[in-house]
Amino acid sequence: MITETPMMRQYNEIKRQHKDALLFFRMGDFYELFFEDAKLAAKVLGITLTSRSKGEGAIPMAGMPHHSSESYIRRLIKAGYKVAICDQLQDPDEAKGIVDRGVTRIITPGTVTEDTLLEDKSNNYLMAVLETNSMLGLSWIDLSTGRFEVEDIQKELLFDEFARLNPSELLLPEETVRNNTSFMERVRAECDGIVTSRPDWEFSKDTAYRILTEHFGTTSLEGFGCEDLGPSLGAAGAVIQYLRETQKTSIKHIGKIQKHQTDNRILIDKATQQSLELTQTMRTRNREGSLLGVIDQTKTPMGARLFREWVISPLSISAEIKYRQLGVKELFEKSELRRELRNILGNIYDIERISTKVSCGRANARDLVSLKQSLSKLPALKEKLTFCISDILVSIEQQIDVLDEVRTLIGTAIVPDPPPMIKDGGLIREGYDATLDELKYISKNGKSWIANFQAEEIARTGINSLKVGFNKVFGYYIEVTNLHKDNIPKTYIRKQTIKNAERFITPELKDYETKVLTADERAKDLEYDIFIQIREQVGAFTPQLQKTSEAIALIDVLSALASLAVENRYIMPEITDSLELKITDGRHPVLDRKLVGESFVPNDVNLDGINDKIMVITGPNMAGKSTYIRQIALLVLMAQMGSFIPAREAVIGTVDRIFTRVGASDELSRGQSTFMVEMNETSNILNNATERSLIILDEVGRGTSTFDGVSIAWAITEYIYQHIKARTLFATHYHELTELSILFPGIKNYNIAVKEWGDEIIFLRKIVEGGTDKSYGIHVARLAGIPKEVIQRARIILNNLEAATLDVNGKPKFAPMKSAQDKKQTAQLKLFVSKQDMVIEEIKKLDTTKISPIDALNKLDELKKKLEDDSEL
Ligand SMILES: Nc1ncnc2c1ncn2[C@@H]1O[C@H](COP(=O)(O)OP(=O)(O)O)[C@@H](O)[C@H]1O
Ligand SMILES: [Mg+2]
Structure with missing residues (x-):
């Protein structure tokens, strides 16, 4: 029988309490891992797996010097694991027998506060989700900044919130994780973060209420406007309890809880966020090449985080948009001021996160020095802002607290270039004590x-x-x-x-x-x-530091937008409450900057939202349909962020939501032919869009057979026109849809002009009114070198198909019409006439009583040639 050594007994006891984390067990100058933890760490980190003692009682072991543990911890967290740090709580020299040890900290993906473990340009969220019969309760926190929010939402919005916040860790009640398998499957598919199950009672409303009031030191949650929360209260309670358990330090920098405001924001659902490539590209999932990657010019990390938030939740209320716009405009016009401000901002560190570290007791002397250096820039920043007149800039100026006492305290107490360790001296200035x-x-x-x-x-x-x-x-x-x-x-x-x-x-x-x-x-x-002591003194200023960081983030974003506008010749769009959408010479914000060689061709849009609501855009592959409709969506989105936009002129009646739906085969990233997903998302649009929404449909219906697809696309457009009345841009290669405009005056046909030049198609990239009668597919196939026989056969089939789309009266079968038909309709119908039909038409037109035999013979020959000639599609 193998007897457990006292130390292993101690280890096992501690490990029992931290089953779901890798336990880093401090032994002298090393952190050691044992058993399964050791095997896993060896695999993930590529460190050597050894063993403690030999033979039968051998225990797998892996370890690393304590001073280099950071980078290993970082890799484990990035890989989605949790780490429990077990330190020696006692000087080994003083210990009688075995050294006292205990877990001093649990690091999880959702609760990290170290700079090395965080992206500085985005928030890191821990989110708790409580599912009830009717609603979902959500609560999320970025521990590194202290921002803590709650929201009760409709169930189906959960995945949009995942897309918006991208939580790195989810807390869910054990019960849900264990029993609600279909929900959990979906959660795991939609969220990149790890799932941590927590005891059900931690989500109970009463416990939560007690925990929260205790944490904030208040008698109720009235002051936060959170007294009447639904299930999200339980979620918020679970968040705080989890933090208490894992952090083992003060979390008092979490000074408030906020009810997430949605009524003044545009909801950008997940599909829209992805297909507009707002924060990452579809193909590579990189920030680079996304809208955010291209237009974010902020100088500070807190500015970058705010900028991201503005991009994924733009404003819906015109007054609020104008409030921001005027700030951007002032900085746009005052070049000298803008340059000076941006210079100053370039020297300000992440004081939001530093102040959190100070408050949690994790800041070192270097952090304090960075804080001091940042604070020393504030008087100049504030001074520059005193010359501003727009309301938003004036209020920023007022919100900045230069915090002289903090700067002086750090300046007199801490040496200018301290070491990173705080226990080895060399931190305090001479003359301070x-x-x-x-x-x-x-x-x-x-x-x-x-x-x-x-x-x-x-x-x-x-x-x-x-x-x-x-x-x-x-x-x-x-x-x-x-x-x-x-x-x-x-x-x-x-x-x-x-x-x-x-x-x-x-x-x-x-x-x-x-x-x-x-x-x-x-x-x-x-x-x-x-x-x-000094750190605690500075910590007392956490609320002021947080407020000041907010102001700095705001001035950073506004000046970044101004500089973006100046550098790229953007203009200030006129924001109205009408349903108008009018942009002259608009450019795609990303392509406009990226295209080298070929320059971007600007395009207009002109919908009054009353008589003109829907644009059906046809044109061959690669003409620029997708680019055009996305461009319009992006320009509206940027305008509602408060940004200037790449255009010559613009009037934008605010939208309440932007919906985009991209046909299944255009979705590169998903790689799955999911017509079901396509239809789910379309149904989301049809059920939630309003007259004020902007709908972007790209090749919807493509995920199924042609006839299915055309029919569905047709019916969707009809429904939007008749029932939703939203401004809609529909790019499609189903040119059959151009017939919709025959039936409905508010639906207009557009196409992206192309010119045929010998065997080539020249893309003009210019949007023009009118439909196209050709899909050009066969043309492109010929250019690609598909054998002649195949091309000819395809033409015959196409002609047959097109002939079949006409009913016995020669009317398109898609558009059953009332008896009265105007000229325009007949003109449009011509587009559908195939070659055979054209020949028949010509024969019909012949007046055989008057034609000479030789003319008749010639005509017959001409008609025969027409039918044989395959130069025309
Ligand atoms: N307005 C434009 N100016 C210049 N190039 C453009 C423009 N619009 C599109 N393009 C180019 O054409 C390519 C194909 O555009 P895309 O919108 O995907 O076409 P479609 O959806 O019609 O197949 C784009 O990758 C882009 O490089
Ligand atoms: Mg396309």
Whole structure:
């Protein structure tokens, strides 16, 4: 039988309480992992798997020096694991038996606060989800900034919120994780974060209410406007309890809880966020190449985070948009001011996250110095802003607190370039603390003190040969030769007799000795204590620091937008409450910057939202349909962020939502032919869009057979026109849809002009009114070198198909019409006439009573040639 060593017993006990984390067990200068943890860490980190003791009782073990543990922890967290840090709670020298150990911190993907573990340009959210019969309760927090929010939502919105917030960790009740398998499957598919199951009771409303009021030190949640929350209250409670358990430090920087405001924002659902490539591209999922990647020019991390938020939840209320716009406009016009502000902002660190670290007791002296340096820029920033007149800039100026006392405190207490460790001294400036200075003086100047002491004693006793010496047994001593025996003062205490002399000590000398010998140790300890004190003093300013960071983030975003507008010749769109959507010479914000060689061709849009509501856009593949409709969506979105836009002129009646739906085969990233997904998302649009929405449909219906697809696309458009009445842009290669305009005056046909040039198609990239009658598919196939026989056969089939789309009266079967038909309709119908039909039409038109036999023969020959000629599609 193998007996457990006391240390392994201690390990096992601690591990039992942290089953779902990798336990980093401190042993001397190492962190060690055992058993399964060791195997897993060895695999994930590529570190050596060894074993503790040999033979039958061998225990798998892997470890790393404690000072290099950060980078290993980072990799584990990135890979979605949790790490529990178990430290020695006691100086090993003082321990009787085994050293006391305990978990000092649990690091999980949703609760990290280290810079090295965080992206500085986006928030890192921990989110709790509580499902009830009717609603979902959500609560999320970015621990690194202290921002804590709650929201009760309709169930189907959960995945849009996942897309918006991208939580890195989800807290769910055990019950849900265990029993609600279909929900959990969906959650795991839609959310990249890890799932952590928590006891059900932590989500109970009563517990939550108690925990939250306790945390905020309030009697109710009235002050936060959160008194009447639904299930999200339970979720918020679960968040705080989880943080208490994992953090083991103060979380008091979480100063408030906010009800997430949705009524002044445009909801951008997940499909829209993805297909418009707002924060990452579809293909590579990189920030680079996305709208955010291209237009974000912020200088500070808090600015970058706010910018991202503006992009994914633009405003819906015109007054709020204009409030931002005027700020951008002022900075757009005042170039000198804008440059100066951006210079200053470039020297400001992430004070939002630093202040959190200060408050949690995790900041080191370097963090404080960075904070001080950032704060030292604020007076200038504030001063520049005093010249501003727009309301938003004026309010930013008022919100910035220069926090002189914090800057002065750090400046006088902390050395300019401190080391990263806070226990090894070298942090505190000379002159800040007299005791510390004395200790440092002593440890540094021990020799001169001794010389001084010796001189004084010689003078006092008159013994010229008196010497101060040191040995390991007695420490410092005074040595007097036997010759001067009689002059020895009474205060000297005899310690040792040697051949010709005697050695003495005095209380003063012993005092000094203790001081010298321990001065260095004590100086380090004292420095640490002073540092902690200063950090706590700074921590008391957390609310002001948070408020100031918010203001800095805002001025950063506004000046970034202004600079973007200047550099790329953007204009300020006119925002109205009408249903108008009018953009002259609009450009795609991303392609406009990316296209090299070929320059971007600007395009217009002109919908009044009353008579003109829907654009059906046809044109061959690669003409630029998708680009055009996305461009319109992006310009509206940017305008509602408060940004200027790439155009010559624009009037934008605000939209309440932007919906985009991209046909299944255009979705590269998904890689699955999911007609079901396509239809789900379309149904979301049809059920939720309003007259104020903007709908972008790209090749919807493509995920199924042609006839299915055309029919569905047709019916959807009809429904939008008749029931929703939203402004809609529908790009399609089903040119059959152009017939919709025959039936409905508010639906207009557009196409992206192309020119045929010999065997080639030249893309003009210009949107023009009117439909196209050709899909050009076969043309493109020919250009691609598909064998001639195939091309010819395809043409015949196409002709047959097109013929079949007409009913017996020669009317399109898609559009059953009332008896009265106007000229326009007939003109449109021509588009559908196939070659055979054209020949028939011509025969019908012939007046056989008047035609000469030779003309008839010629005509017959011409018609025959027409039918044989395959140069025309
Ligand atoms: N207005 C434009 N100016 C210049 N190039 C454009 C423009 N619109 C589109 N393009 C180019 O054409 C390519 C194909 O456009 P896309 O919108 O995908 O075509 P479609 O959806 O009609 O097949 C784009 O990748 C882009 O490079
Ligand atoms: Mg396309």
